[in-house]
Every structure is written in structure tokens, then in C-alpha cells.
Amino acid sequence: MSFIKEVRTLVSENIRDYGMYIALAVIILTFTVMTNGLFISSRNISNLLDSAGYIAVLAVGMTLVIVIRHIDLSVGYAAGFLGAVAAILLTQAGVSMFITIPIILVLGVATGLLNGVLVAKIGIPSFVATLAGMLIFRGALLQVTEKTGTIIIRDDMFNAIGNGYIPSLMEVNGLHLLSLLVGMVGIIFYIYSEMNTRKNKMKYNFEVVSTGIFILKLVFVSAIIAYVTWILAGYNGFSWTVIVMLAVVLLYHFLTTKTVLGRHIYAVGSNPEAAHLSGINVKKITYIVFGSMGMLAALSGILFTARLQSATTTAGTLFELDAIAAAYVGGVSSAGGVGKVTGAIIGAIVMASLTNGMNLLGVGISYQYMIRGGVLAGAVIFDVMTRGRK
Amino acid sequence: MSFIKEVRTLVSENIRDYGMYIALAVIILTFTVMTNGLFISSRNISNLLDSAGYIAVLAVGMTLVIVIRHIDLSVGYAAGFLGAVAAILLTQAGVSMFITIPIILVLGVATGLLNGVLVAKIGIPSFVATLAGMLIFRGALLQVTEKTGTIIIRDDMFNAIGNGYIPSLMEVNGLHLLSLLVGMVGIIFYIYSEMNTRKNKMKYNFEVVSTGIFILKLVFVSAIIAYVTWILAGYNGFSWTVIVMLAVVLLYHFLTTKTVLGRHIYAVGSNPEAAHLSGINVKKITYIVFGSMGMLAALSGILFTARLQSATTTAGTLFELDAIAAAYVGGVSSAGGVGKVTGAIIGAIVMASLTNGMNLLGVGISYQYMIRGGVLAGAVIFDVMTRGRK
Amino acid sequence: MSQYILEMNSISKEFVGVKALSNVNFQVEKGEIHCLIGENGAGKSTLMKVLSGVYPFGTYEGDIVYEGNVQQFGKISDSVKAGIAIIYQELALFPDLSVYENIFTGNEMKRGGVIDWNETILQAKKLLQKVKLDVNPETLVKDLGVGKRQLIEIAKALSKDVKLLILDEPTAALNEDDSENLLKLLKELKTQGITCIMISHKLKEVISIADKATVLRDGQTICTLDATKKEVTESIIIKNMVGREIEDIYPKRPKREKGERILELHDWTAYDPAIGRNVVKNVNLHVNKGEIVGISGLMGSGRTELALSIFGNAKGYKLQGDLMLNGNLTNLKHPNEAIKAGIAYVTEDRKGDGLFLLQDIKSNISAANLQGISSKGIINDNEEIIIADKYKKSLYIKASSIEQEVGKLSGGNQQKVSLGKWLFVGPKLLILDEPTRGIDVGAKFEIYTVMNELIEAGMSIIMISSELGEVLGMSDRIYVMAQNELKGELTIEDASQETIMELATQ
Amino acid sequence: ACSQTTGGGSGSVDVGIVLPTKDEPRWVQDEQRFKEALADSDYTTEILFSQGSSAKEKENVETLLNKGIKVLIICPHDGDAAAAAVEAAKKDGVTVISYDRLITNTDAVDYYVTFDSVAVGAAQGQYLVDNVSGSDVPLYLYAGAASDNNAFLFFEGAWNVLQPKIADGTFKVANSSEAEALKDKAMLSRDEMSKILGQVTTNWDPNEAINKAQTHLTAVGADLKGDVAVLAPNDGTARSIADVFASDGDVSSYIVTGQDAEKASIQYVIDGKQSMTVFKDVRTLVTDAMGMAVSILDGDTPETTGSYNNGSVDVNAKQTDVIVVNQENVQKELIDSGYYEASEFEGL
Ligand SMILES: Nc1ncnc2c1ncn2[C@@H]1O[C@H](COP(=O)(O)OP(=O)(O)OP(=O)(O)O)[C@@H](O)[C@H]1O
Numbered sequence A, B: 001m002s003f004i005k006e007v008r009t010l011v012s013e014n015i016r017d018y019g020m021y022i023a024l025a026v027i028i029l030t031f032t033v034m035t036n037g038l039f040i041s042s043r044n045i046s047n048l049l050d051s052a053g054y055i056a057v058l059a060v061g062m063t064l065v066i067v068i069r070h071i072d073l074s075v076g077y078a079a080g081f082l083g084a085v086a087a088i089l090l091t092q093a094g095v096s097m098f099i100t101i102p103i104i105l106v107l108g109v110a111t112g113l114l115n116g117v118l119v120a121k122i123g124i125p126s127f128v129a130t131l132a133g134m135l136i137f138r139g140a141l142l143q144v145t146e147k148t149g150t151i152i153i154r155d156d157m158f159n160a161i162g163n164g165y166i167p168s169l170m171e172v173n174g175l176h177l178l179s180l181l182v183g184m185v186g187i188i189f190y191i192y193s194e195m196n197t198r199k200n201k202m203k204y205n206f207e208v209v210s211t212g213i214f215i216l217k218l219v220f221v222s223a224i225i226a227y228v229t230w231i232l233a234g235y236n237g238f239s240w241t242v243i244v245m246l247a248v249v250l251l252y253h254f255l256t257t258k259t260v261l262g263r264h265i266y267a268v269g270s271n272p273e274a275a276h277l278s279g280i281n282v283k284k285i286t287y288i289v290f291g292s293m294g295m296l297a298a299l300s301g302i303l304f305t306a307r308l309q310s311a312t313t314t315a316g317t318l319f320e321l322d323a324i325a326a327a328y329v330g331g332v333s334s335a336g337g338v339g340k341v342t343g344a345i346i347g348a349i350v351m352a353s354l355t356n357g358m359n360l361l362g363v364g365i366s367y368q369y370m371i372r373g374g375v376l377a378g379a380v381i382f383d384v385m386t387r388g389r390k
Numbered sequence C: 001m002s003q004y005i006l007e008m009n010s011i012s013k014e015f016v017g018v019k020a021l022s023n024v025n026f027q028v029e030k031g032e033i034h035c036l037i038g039e040n041g042a043g044k045s046t047l048m049k050v051l052s053g054v055y056p057f058g059t060y061e062g063d064i065v066y067e068g069n070v071q072q073f074g075k076i077s078d079s080v081k082a083g084i085a086i087i088y089q090e091l092a093l094f095p096d097l098s099v100y101e102n103i104f105t106g107n108e109m110k111r112g113g114v115i116d117w118n119e120t121i122l123q124a125k126k127l128l129q130k131v132k133l134d135v136n137p138e139t140l141v142k143d144l145g146v147g148k149r150q151l152i153e154i155a156k157a158l159s160k161d162v163k164l165l166i167l168d169e170p171t172a173a174l175n176e177d178d179s180e181n182l183l184k185l186l187k188e189l190k191t192q193g194i195t196c197i198m199i200s201h202k203l204k205e206v207i208s209i210a211d212k213a214t215v216l217r218d219g220q221t222i223c224t225l226d227a228t229k230k231e232v233t234e235s236i237i238i239k240n241m242v243g244r245e246i247e248d249i250y251p252k253r254p255k256r257e258k259g260e261r262i263l264e265l266h267d268w269t270a271y272d273p274a275i276g277r278n279v280v281k282n283v284n285l286h287v288n289k290g291e292i293v294g295i296s297g298l299m300g301s302g303r304t305e306l307a308l309s310i311f312g313n314a315k316g317y318k319l320q321g322d323l324m325l326n327g328n329l330t331n332l333k334h335p336n337e338a339i340k341a342g343i344a345y346v347t348e349d350r351k352g353d354g355l356f357l358l359q360d361i362k363s364n365i366s367a368a369n370l371q372g373i374s375s376k377g378i379i380n381d382n383e384e385i386i387i388a389d390k391y392k393k394s395l396y397i398k399a400s401s402i403e404q405e406v407g408k409l410s411g412g413n414q415q416k417v418s419l420g421k422w423l424f425v426g427p428k429l430l431i432l433d434e435p436t437r438g439i440d441v442g443a444k445f446e447i448y449t450v451m452n453e454l455i456e457a458g459m460s461i462i463m464i465s466s467e468l469g470e471v472l473g474m475s476d477r478i479y480v481m482a483q484n485e486l487k488g489e490l491t492i493e494d495a496s497q498e499t500i501m502e503l504a505t506q
Numbered sequence D: 001a002c003s004q005t006t007g008g009g010s011g012s013v014d015v016g017i018v019l020p021t022k023d024e025p026r027w028v029q030d031e032q033r034f035k036e037a038l039a040d041s042d043y044t045t046e047i048l049f050s051q052g053s054s055a056k057e058k059e060n061v062e063t064l065l066n067k068g069i070k071v072l073i074i075c076p077h078d079g080d081a082a083a084a085a086v087e088a089a090k091k092d093g094v095t096v097i098s099y100d101r102l103i104t105n106t107d108a109v110d111y112y113v114t115f116d117s118v119a120v121g122a123a124q125g126q127y128l129v130d131n132v133s134g135s136d137v138p139l140y141l142y143a144g145a146a147s148d149n150n151a152f153l154f155f156e157g158a159w160n161v162l163q164p165k166i167a168d169g170t171f172k173v174a175n176s177s178e179a180e181a182l183k184d185k186a187m188l189s190r191d192e193m194s195k196i197l198g199q200v201t202t203n204w205d206p207n208e209a210i211n212k213a214q215t216h217l218t219a220v221g222a223d224l225k226g227d228v229a230v231l232a233p234n235d236g237t238a239r240s241i242a243d244v245f246a247s248d249g250d251v252s253s254y255i256v257t258g259q260d261a262e263k264a265s266i267q268y269v270i271d272g273k274q275s276m277t278v279f280k281d282v283r284t285l286v287t288d289a290m291g292m293a294v295s296i297l298d299g300d301t302p303e304t305t306g307s308y309n310n311g312s313v314d315v316n317a318k319q320t321d322v323i324v325v326n327q328e329n330v331q332k333e334l335i336d337s338g339y340y341e342a343s344e345f346e347g348l
């Protein structure tokens, strides 16, 4: 009785945070029913996550940019351009991928910092500064691919980032062992860290949820991880793209929730004046956020290039709008200071699920655009409504 | 002596306002020299202005949207979609162009108002609301052109809006008489209105510039009008596109500088709180500005469709970014409250001149993108610097 | 017919959690100048906003009877049409527009929607002459100082066909001459039959100009004083305004030995490039360990700027003069350097630049000293909770939990969160800017108690305050500022309302 | 920066060339070949790109007209929408050569040199028909952008050949319910085609092609795998689709078409990852187009081999046959003919 009441309070208090998970669940359920379960098949889920990867990574960076009340329109072509540079390094210059990737990431940071300087130091509105950047990167992409057209990459290791899966080690009943292990480690890590947090809280004599609820939560989340792992293990196991995506989310989740830097970012977004008077270097934070965006654009470019096993002349077209849409669906607010990186990933997966599900159903392309527009508007309307602001 | 001093003071006081005109003059001069005068030939100038038309019209509306601190990303595909609807009405439904055009303009206002409601009433950030609109219009455009693909328009009168010229009446030394007359009327109107303003000011005992300066200004501006007229009259005379563009600028210039509505728009942009406290209905102004943007998007769609004599499936792609770039080059500020419609037109002409001049010079497309990006960034940096803000 | 142009009967107005007005009655006679006085947060501005339709009919209780009719203003333009013009405390001007446009925005000189600019400029000039402001009407408002902006607001009000003019602290930012001009202007308007309600904290002004004065306290009408009955005097006003014995509000603390000097300013001048003039001029002051130094003065006298210039030059002024911390010449270039040097600054505008309103109490408290709860850049959430809980208890913050959003707290509790944030930095010198503005009596008392505890613990405090009672009740020493300069220093023994006001209005 | 002009930035130009976009490698090839063909010509030319915009295309034509061209060689982005541009040229007395893609519904086109887009599609379809055996072979259809008229032309050509074989049960359409529903219809209306394209469009985007291919392979049962045939519209999407099909364990073999003979795809053909590509020997087309231009400039009448009706007039045309390149003839057609260098590929 009091248990049910506790659940109810918890849910009603956090409805807004869960809104997007619920939306995702609804979308998954709808498509699963409409496709007779095909949507939720191992293979489809695996493909879906892979196809969301390069946008999800951008959406994480974009969320932070929007949190500090800016926007970055240049990331699409920046990703395309940096991907092409990676391809050139790998093929024409014959640089190893272990050197290429760091170089590209550093280049990404540099381009991001340039945006940061234009915005924070010179004071150009980020919209225009990055619009100019978008044109420049587009020209640069055409420039570097002009001689060769599409650049094919034959480095299997590099291509695996976008197409490959972690080794299987051994198959157990058609399930990939290493992936199962990864999932298990994830669950153990999750349970351990939750228990640890709880133990610590109790040590401090803080209020914690009742044991029943706690176990319920552990079981629920573990079951989801286990289910996703099981699904993925049933196809080819975890893809490298999913691993990269998970790594980025975990890293950025940690950065934004546990570190001083993360707090400073949200403080700047929430109230730049107050942040300044609290001794936070607002310009520095702006540089860091744009720099991180640049790095993630580079990573997105790498993922995309590897996925196509080649650098194309139009790589990156409109990625920025997809990333922005994902970030907004994920609950970021342009009023600043609100938005989670986990939301960005969910937003990217929601948008990818829509595309994927509609493709499975054979929905015509014109309706696909309209439905995606509608979902984007709907998500933000829901967000604004539940936030209870005008 | 005091005359020269007066000129000098006037120039130094208004450097920011003239910056964009100077930039345009520099661009024109550079290209003229580099192309051995080809750039400034009658025909090229006529083509250049025609090619700027459909963006210039959007830029005017976008300037006002940015003035009230919003943005509209949906206008590109809205223009494309409405142009396609116009084509369908003209061809498949056989509606006369004199009925079609008003219908399309009204539809444009309706779509704009929808954006306005989402932004002002529901409170969605304009960036997302119109991003969703962009997706929806893109789908709608594909939808309506699905059956036919590109829709060819055979209505010569309609096509003349984008390709035709005002009748010549008679050629005088190879110059088109009616166009010369239009130019002359323009000059007379200009001189009359300036004299009138001056007379009025003197009647009110206001300070006016000295007679010398006044005459200098009259002569200078008249000469420019005369020169442009002469140039255009030497080819085919004024095109309908130029006439439409002039009409839009004159109308919006009048609206923004002379009417209550115009001042209220700037007041809302400058300080929405204060506007509210001054009894201005901020929501209503937002609706009006978005509604006008929608109408201009429709007009842009009409111009574009008439120019191509057909509605294509990709019409409108990226118009919004061109319009935004033109508005910013034209000196609008996203901090709100600052920006002139004349600036927007000049911005659109600057961007069109760049493309045209670089085409004449045979500059490669990749460099063209980069140079346009650079000019956009440069224009805004100049603006920010001269405004002396951080 | 009644002689009242305005009667406000039993007006009540509630904000979420705050009862700003309860059963206020307020009558104004035709053609008089009626002053509305009371402490910060007494509800003066709110009452006027109810009158002008900012808070439209239906959002308040009670009746507004204006010119004999019950009025139900649904929006601001309704009250304007009725001839009521109001000049708000936070100026409502358009910085990017010219003076003449500002004057006539919302009330354009027009013919069929088209503006007659010549007529506009002409009228603007006349109005500017009327308010004795000598500026070119084509100047942009952002290029003008606050004083001139105030006069433009008045010109704007006069541009309407005004019968009842309301001014909310119009002279707060004006210097002596400008204030006097303004008061003369009001008297002139009175002769033209314009009724005037003026809110002011400057008692001298009130005494010199008011025909009547109504005192508000804690959202209630206390009394209406009549000048013809010689009731409008300083002592009567203060008695009614404060309404309680000072000993009750200001907790005593034991006298302490004078400690060493921890802060000294010599010929300290700050030039603000954004507005193009000195905002602090030639200030010499010092603060000893373990004392509360009060800085008093009228609004706009430059006290906030002085604090900001000390606090790591937060607004980027051009500084001259020396700042010594513990006897060492120091140069602080950013608030974080000031924080490291042991200075903390609690801003006067807690919502605008003090707090992160969308974040919870604990993140706000830890915001300025995350280092204190983290190792190697990683935050220890549990420590944060401990700290936040500690300040919640020691500062008597009333909230359901430390996870409550700060934006949803009442003003007093917000102020305590703001204070907690800075106490957690562990400063040696705490600058409090208007620490009790808009805070109820109980909360005030709690804040004063905390201040005393801090002094006991060896901290020093600079308290900037416009409330004389607070300055007198809490300070060990008092500096008085006016027109961006220090006009004098008073020991607590020499200080009285009169001596302070004398210096402040110099 | 004036890399595309052989006549100097400002001097007058004799032949203007407008190509659709630099974003697709195909047109970069054309640019390259034009430059080579012009190296020893007396006439000056200039090449401009329209970047997928009919409006920019029109601006380009106007610019070239300003520069006094006498012959315009134009490959329209959109054959219908280009009418306005060439009509302007016609008014100036410029001879218009429609290059590769026909400009439709206008009388302002003088000549047409072409590989014939419909024929390209037909060659793709024919290759599939020739290389399958048995019946009920799963057929995966893909197409270009639903917003691109050329995508419809390619698809139309392929459908003309494939449809009878679908109807008679040789093929079974695996990934489009709309195509399945229309399988007995030989001539599709634009509307019907767009229903199919809406489902199988790649938007000319290799990434979209991957998404679609993966989805389709997920959606079908094992009965629609095994030995399959894939109609891929061009090389960029063909490679992506081939990669996806190659990675599916249930697909024992696949035949996939292509178009444009991009270097990257030639490598795929050599490696056996892509079955064929339709090689359009751009050199022939360029030579034909330039030959026509030169004879016009010289005052002669160019040779033509037939005519195409563009909906308004019959346009004299010279058609160049497309060459189907697969693993067997790749050496002969592309390397021996000197189109590409052998050193550009591995494993020949
Ligand atoms: N918009 C609002 N939301 C919530 N509370 C408000 C709001 N506006 C005012 N208050 C509260 O109402 C009370 C009265 O405020 P008001 O501004 O009327 O005071 P005042 O007498 O004008 O003070 P001051 O002298 O500082 O201007 C204060 O407690 C204030 O915090």
C-alpha cells in the first residue's frame, strides 16, 4: 500500500523527466505492433542504433551548446569535411588510423574553438557565426574531394567503427558471448554503483527510497539492459558504433552530472550574469562547450565516413538540423540551463526509430517528412506544457 | 570649408548606416575592374537584380522576424510549397493568375500565422517551431508534386513576373522608353518628397542640412537612380521582378518607418517588457510579423516559380539560410530592435553580386561557398565592431 | 459628487506564496500631490500596477473607483485611455529607439495609422522643454544616463492626455538638481490640474511636496497624513512606516575590539566605459576585521558599482587607485580572483544576477565553491547534500527539501540561499548589497542574527543598504555615498537618521 | 581560381557549359573530360555548376550569355525547369545543346547529345534479367531522389525491362508493396512511379541507401533472400547497398546494378562486390557535344543520328550507347580504352 503510494509519488514527480522515455516506449510499441514484431527484432534494433550513431553523438554536443544558449549550424559540414580529411589521411597519406583519429579529433576541437572565439570574444550571434562556418566547411569539403570525388577507404579496422561488431569470442545458443559479457558487466556495474550510492547515502543518514522500490528499480533497469543486450547479442552483438555512442554518453553524462566543469556549464546556461559573479569564467566555458562540439563533430564525421566506408562530397548535409531536432526532442530548452545528454541520445533514437519504423512500413517519403515535423513540434509542445511556462 | 566639414561630420556620424552601401560599392567596383566592365553591363545588372528578387523579398520579412528576436526556418520550403500550389491552381485547376496570386498570398499569411501562434501563444522557441514547419512543408511539397513531378506553367502572364519586363512602348536610342519614364518619375518623386520633407522641417523650424549639402544629396541619389535606370533601360528595361522588389521595399520601408504598426514592431524587438507596459499587444505584433513573413514567403514562391516557369520538387531548398544571411549582411541584429528593410535588400544584392561576379570570373564553386561564408562573417564582425558592443 | 478622483477600496493582491496587498484602501483627491510611502516590499509598486491594469481586472480583489465610476481595466491601454499614466520603477524604455520615438510609443501622433514625424518631433521638443531636459530628440535612449531616462519617462507620460500621473520612485536615480527640477515640474503640473501620485523613499522630498501621504506597511494601509494638518513630518512618517521598536528587529551583539584592517581603498575611482563616466569617484575607505561597515545612500548613488569594483572588477571598469587586502596591494581581475582572496558579494538583484532560478537549493549553495566539495574535479554529491543541509539549518531556509527549485522559493528564502552560497565560500570579507530588500520582518531578523554570528566568527561585513533603520541598527561604522562619492564617515554613536540623510542628500 | 575557364576571366567566351552539380562525382568527371577536350581547341569555353538548383542554373546561363557565348551546352538539373533558362538563351540567338539530359516542353533546344537516361535504366534492368535463372528471384528495387526527375527516367527504363519479368514470375519484388501492386502494369504513370519511389528512394544518398537496405533485409523473410537481384540507381548507392547485402548471411548471392563508372565502383566491380556499372563514356559525349559546338561555331550543321520528342518539338539528337561494365570487360572498356589508369586500381 505505502509501496504503491511511493511509486505513484515518484512517477508523478518525475513525469517530465520520463516523458521522453514514455514517448520512445510508445513509438517502439506502435511500430512493433504494426510490423508484427519485426521492429523489435535483433537485427532491426541493431541497425536502428547504428543508423542513429553519428547524429546521437552530434546531439550530445548540441545539447550542451543549446544549454549555454547558443546554436551551432556548422557541425554538419564540419563533420563531412573532417571525415573527408580523415579519408585523405588514411588513403592518400597512408597514415595509420590510430594516428588519424586523434588528429581529426584535435582538428575538430580547433574548428569548434574558432566558433567559440567568434561567439564569446567577438560577440557575434552564434547563429550567424556558425552559418558562415557552415558555408566555409561546405566549400572546404568540396575542395578536398574535388580531385577524387568519393574517397573509398580500404582500412578494415577504420571501417569497422561504422560497420563492425565487437568480436564474438564464441556463440552460445546463437548469442554472441562477448556482447553478453559486456551487458553483464554493465548490469553489475550499474547495480554496484547504485548500491554504493545508496550505502553512501545511508552512511550520511540521508533519506533513501524504501528497499522495495530500490530493488524494483534495480530489477527494472537491469532487465532493460539485459533485454537490449540479449537483443543485440542475437544479431551480431554490440557494434562498435553502439560502443562509441555508449562511451560518449557515459563520458558526457559523468562530465555533466559529476564534475565541476559540468556544473559550471549548466550554471552559465542558467544565468550567465550570476555565473560570472559566482567566479565562473563564462568565456572559458563557452570555448570548452564549442570545442567539445567540434570534437564530437569530428567523431560524428569519423563514424559516418566509416559507415559509408568512404568520404562523399555531400557528407554532413543537414546533420546539424537532425542533431538540433534530436536535442529538442530530448528535452533541451533554448531558455538555457536545462537539458540532459541522456535526453539527447533518446531524442536521436526517437528520430531514428521514426525513420526506421516508417521505412519498415513502407510509408512514402513525403509523409515521412511531415510526420517527423509533427513529432518534433509535438515533443516541444509537450515539453513546454509540462514545464508550465507560457 | 564649412561645407566640407559638414560632409565629414555627416559621414563619420553615419558610417555604420553607410557601411553596407560602401561594401556594395566596393564589391561592384572590384568585380567591374576584374571583369573589364562586364559586371556592370546593362544585361548583367538586370540579370543580377532578377536573380536576387526571390531572396530579397524573403530577407525583408526575415529582417522583421529577427527584429522581434525570432527566426523562421520554414520560409524556404513554404515558398517552394506555395509556389507548387500556385502552379497546380494555374495549370490543373485552370484558375486565372489574378485569382491564384491572392489565394496564394492568403495561404502564405495563414501558414505564417500558424508559426506565430506556436511561438507567441504556445511559447515554443521559434527555431524549433519553424524547423518542424520546414520538415512539414518539405513533405507537403513532395506530396503535391508527386503526381506530376515538375509542373510546367504555360501562363505567359504569370511567367512574366519572373522573366518579363515592363512594356517598352518605344525604343529611344536602344533605350526602353517606359523604363526611362519610370526612372524619371522615381527621381521626380524622390526630389519632391525630399523637398517636401525639408520644407516641412523648416516650417517646424527644425535644423536641416545646408542647402549645398542638400543639393549634393539630391544630385547624388538622383544620379544613382538615373544611372541604374539607364543601365536597365539599355537591356530590356525594368523587369517585373525588380518592380515587385521595389514595391515590397517601398511598402515595407513606409510601414516600418512611418506607421504606428512599424514602430510597434521595433518597440517589441527593442524591449518586449517595456512594449507590453506601453500598452502594445506583443502577441498581436508577433502574429503580424510572422503573418507578413508568410505572405512574403508566398510572394517569393510566386517569383521563383514564375522565374523557372515551373514548380519543381526541390523549390525552396535553403532559401531560408540565404534570406537570413542577407538580413544579417544587411545589418539586422539578433539582440532585437535593430535592422532596416532597405538593409535587407542591399544584403540580398550583396550576396547575389558575389555569386554573379564570381561566376563571371569563373571562380570554382568550392571557393564560392567559402568566400560567401567569409563575407557573411566579415559583415557581422564589422557590424558588431562599429556598434561598439562587447 | 465626491472630491476624490480615485478611490481604491479593499484591494487585495496575492502572488504565489506572497500576500502583497491585503485590504488596502487608498483615496486621492483631484489636483493634489499624494505621496505613497513605505518600506521596500510594502506593496507600493504592486498597488500602482493594480491601478494601471498591469495586473488586470480579475487578478485582484476590491474596487477601483476612478472619476466616480468603478473601473475594470483589462489591459494597460484601458487605463491610459482613462487618463492614467504611470512611470514604472524599472524604467520601461526602448534603448535602441530615439528619444522622440520613446516618448510617443504607444501613443503615436498619427493620421490613419501613418505617423507625422515632424509633429512628433515638435511635440517631443515641447515636452522635453516642459520636463527641462536638454537633449536632441533624435538621440538614442541607450546613449543617455538613468537620470535623463527618468525625465523621458515623464515626458512620455505627459504626452498622453493625463489626468492622474503616477511616479514610482522617480527621483531615485536623480541628483539633487534634477530632483528639484522634477519636483518643481510636479507642482507646475498640479497648477494645470493634473493629479499626482508619487512613490518615494526620500522623506525630504515627500515633506516638501506632498499634500497628503499614505503609508503602506506589509501590504496594508497604515494611515493617510495630511499636510494641511501638519501631519507630514519626518518623525510621524517614520513612526508609521517602521511601526515597531528598533530594539526588536536588530539583535544586539557584544562590542568587540577593533581588529586589523583587512580592506583599504585609496583614491579608488572606477570608470564605466559602457556608459562613459565615472561610477565611483575618489573613494577612501577601510574595513576592520570583525566589524560591520554600513554603506548608506540613496538609490543610484553608486554603492553597487563600488562593490562590483572591489569584487574582482566584475563589470570590467577602468580602475584607478589602490586596493589593499590585509595590507598588501592587490589587483583582482575577475570575480574568481576576488573569491580566492576571500571576498564574497551577495548581489542586490538576487533573481537577476544572484541565483540560478531553475536549479535546486543545493546546486545554488555549492555554485561558487564547487572545489570545496570535489576532488580532482569530481563532485562528491553527498558532501554537497551535507553542506546544503547545514546552511538550510543554520540560515533557517524554509523549503521542503534542498532539492527544491530556487525559483519557487519566497524572496526571503531566496536571499538566504544566496547568502548561503557565499558563506560556503568561507570569505573573510562579505559584501551584502541590500541584504533585506523585499524581505519580511521575521526573515530580516534571521538574517541579522546570522550576520552577528559571522562577525563573532571573525568575518568582516560591508552592508550596503537603503534602509536607514537597518544601517543604524546593525553597523559599527557607516559610510554615506551620494553622486558616486563618499560624502562622509560616521561612527555608530554619531549616526542618526538626520545625519545620514544630510550627507546622502548633499 | 579561374580553373574552369580556358578563355581568361573576363574575355568573351564562345561555348558555355552548365553542369548540374559538383556534389556528384559523375559531373566532376564530365568537367575533367571537357577540360581535356578543350586543351587544344581554338574556341574558349567556361564551365559552371548549378549545385542542384534550377535557379542557380538559370543564373549560370545568364552569366554565360553575358559573356557572349554562341553555343550553350547544358545538362539540366531538372529537364522541365530548365526551359526558362534556355529560352533566354534562344532569345539571344544562342544554339542550345542539351547534354545527356533532355530539356523538355520547350522549343528552345536545338540539339541533344545523350546516353539516354531511359536507356541507362533499361541497361540496368536488362543486366538483371540476363543474369538470373529460375523463377521467383527476389528483386530489390532502389531509386534516386523522389524529388529528382532523372531518378524517374532511370526507373522508367528499368521498369520497362523488368516489369514483364516480374509479371511472368521470374522476379518477385521484395521491398515495395506499391511495386508489387503495380506489377502487371507495363506503363506507369508518374503518379504510380512516385508511389514506388516514395518507398524505395535513396535520395541519392549512400547513407539513406544503407538505412533502406538494412530495413528491407530485416523486413523480408528467408524466402526472399538467397540469390537476389538488386536494382541500384547509381554507383554511390550501389556500393552502400552491396555492402549491406554482402553482410547478410541469408543472402547467398546478389546481383547489383550501378551507373556512372565511378572509380570507387570500378574497384568494387574488380573486387566482385558490385556486379556491374553502366559506363557512360563521357569522352564520347564530350567529343560529340564539343564537335557539335565547333561545327555550329564554324557555321556548319552538326551531324545527328536521330531525334527525340521533348514534348514540344523533335530535337535532333546524337545518341551514344552506354556500355555495361562488369568484371569481365572492365579491363577492356575502362583501362585499355584509356579512361582510367590501371594504377588507380588494385587487383586488376
Ligand atoms: N511578480 C511578483 N511575483 C511574486 N511576488 C511579487 C511580485 N511582485 C512583487 N512581489 C512581492 O510583493 C511584495 C510587494 O512588492 P512591491 O514591489 O509592490 O513593493 P514596493 O513597496 O514597491 O517596494 P520597493 O520600495 O522595493 O519598490 C514584495 O514582497 C514582493 O516580493
Ligand SMILES: Nc1ncnc2c1ncn2[C@@H]1O[C@H](COP(=O)(O)OP(=O)(O)OP(=O)(O)O)[C@@H](O)[C@H]1O
Residues within 6 Å of the ligand: C144, C145, C146, C147, C173, C275, C279, C297, C298, C299, C300, C301, C302, C303, C304, C305, C348, C434, C466
Ligand atoms: N545602465 C546605466 N546607464 C547609465 N547610468 C547608470 C546605469 N546604471 C547605473 N547608472 C548610474 O550609476 C550610478 C550608480 O547606480 P547604482 O544603481 O549602482 O547605485 P546604488 O547606490 O547601488 O543604488 P541602489 O540603491 O539601486 O542599489 C547612478 O548614478 C546611476 O544613475
Ligand SMILES: [Mg+2]
Residues within 6 Å of the ligand: C044, C045, C046, C089, C168
Ligand atoms: Mg516598488
Ligand SMILES: [Mg+2]
Residues within 6 Å of the ligand: C300, C303, C304, C305, C348, C433
Ligand atoms: Mg545598488
